[in-house]
Amino acid sequence: xxxxxxxxxxxxxxxxxxxxxxxxxxxxxxxxxxxxxxxxxxxxxxxxxxxxxxxxxxxxxxxxxxxxxxxxxxxxxxxxxxxxxxxxxxxxxxxxxxxxxxxxxxxxx
Amino acid sequence: xxxxxxxxxxxxxxxxxxxxxxxxxxxxxxxxxxxxxxxxxxxxxxxxxxxxxxxxxxxxxxxxxxxxxxxxxxxxxxxxxxxxxxxxxxxxxxxxxxxxxxxxxxxxxxxxxxxxx
Numbered sequence: 532x533x534x535x536x537x538x539x540x541x542x543x544x545x546x547x548x549x550x551x552x553x554x555x556x557x558x559x560x561x562x563x564x565x566x567x568x569x570x571x572x573x574x575x576x577x578x579x580x581x582x583x584x585x586x587x588x589x590x591x592x593x594x595x596x597x598x599x600x601x602x603x604x605x606x607x608x609x610x611x612x613x614x615x616x617x618x619x620x621x622x623x624x625x626x627x628x629x630x631x632x633x634x635x636x637x638x639x640x
Numbered sequence: 641x642x643x644x645x646x647x648x649x650x651x652x653x654x655x656x657x658x659x660x661x662x663x664x665x666x667x668x669x670x671x672x673x674x675x676x677x678x679x680x681x682x683x684x685x686x687x688x689x690x691x692x693x694x695x696x697x698x699x700x701x702x703x704x705x706x707x708x709x710x711x712x713x714x715x716x717x718x719x720x721x722x723x724x725x726x727x728x729x730x731x732x733x734x735x736x737x738x739x740x741x742x743x744x745x746x747x748x749x750x751x752x753x754x755x756x757x
Contacts, residue, residue: 563744574730574748575683618682626671626690626737627698628746632682 534558535631537619543637548609552634554602554619563622564595566604568615569633575618578604609638642747643667646731652755659718661752663731665711671734672714673746674698674706676727683730689714690737721756728753 537554544550556564564581579586581593581602592605602619619631643666653659663672673688675698685698687706695706703725705717718725731749 574750575746576748577745580744622737626696627673627685627688629685630675630683632680 534623534629535619535621537617537631537634539632539634541635541637543639544609545639546609546611548638549605549607550609550636551606552604552617552619552636554604554631554634556600556602556619556621556629558621558623558629559600561621561623563628564593564602565620565628566591566593566602567618567620567630569618570615575630578617606636609636611638611640614638642733644731644733644747644749646729646749646752648752649750650753652757653721655722655756656720659721659754661716661718661729661731661754663714663716663733663749665714665733667733667735667747668711669733669735669747670711671737672708673732673734674704674714674716675730675732676700676725677730677751678727686716686729718754721754723756726754726756 534557566578567575568578569575579588581595585594590607594603616633616635618633623629645664647662674686675683677683684700689695689708707715729752732746734746
């Protein structure tokens with residue numbers, strides 16, 4: 532089983548839509564969780580950390596379910612500029628991170 | 641944006657030649673990482689460093705070596721390049737690790753596109 536699994540997509544949605552991505556992780560000892568965003572041919576950038584109680588940043592909401600070992604990202608009121616690949620990231624041991632392969636989102640006018 | 645630069649940005653090299661990629665940071669962050677990104681595999685860790693002269697292997701370290709003689713520089717060397725090492729290489733830095741207090745965000749360089757022919 533892969534350490535961090537994501538649906539590769541693409542998810543095609545119209546502007547204004549709400550879209551949700553899920554991610555599962557295999558290491559039950561993982562403590563830190565993140566969503567990164569990567570635009571085409573660019574470097575990944577942190578979108579948001581994911582906290583146990585869930586957290587929100589504007590149109591973005593992240594949730595963590597430790598019992599089921601999955602993380603979710605909800606994007607409300609999608610914008611064209613949200614088109615990107617979203618990477619689920621989980622800590623792998625003390626010093627390193629494990630990245631999922633990413634979920635591609637395409638927002639159309 | 642975090643002060644992290646990779647050089648070169650693009651390189652074409654021949655099979656069997658040694659290649660060195662450089663990552664330079666101006667943030668004085670302790671942790672530095674080298675990843676490769678390939679279609680169908682996502683980002684995979686090659687090597688990382690947790691201080692000057694302190695390095696460790698990642699999941700795909702075979703055929704690669706690293707050195708960190710100064711806080712600001714982390715070098716990745718392909719000892720004898722092979723076509724399977726054609727990839728996009730990303731360097732990343734972080735102030736602390738997921739288990740430590742403080743800012744654990746990883747900042748990435750713009751990447752080096754390496755082609756081995």
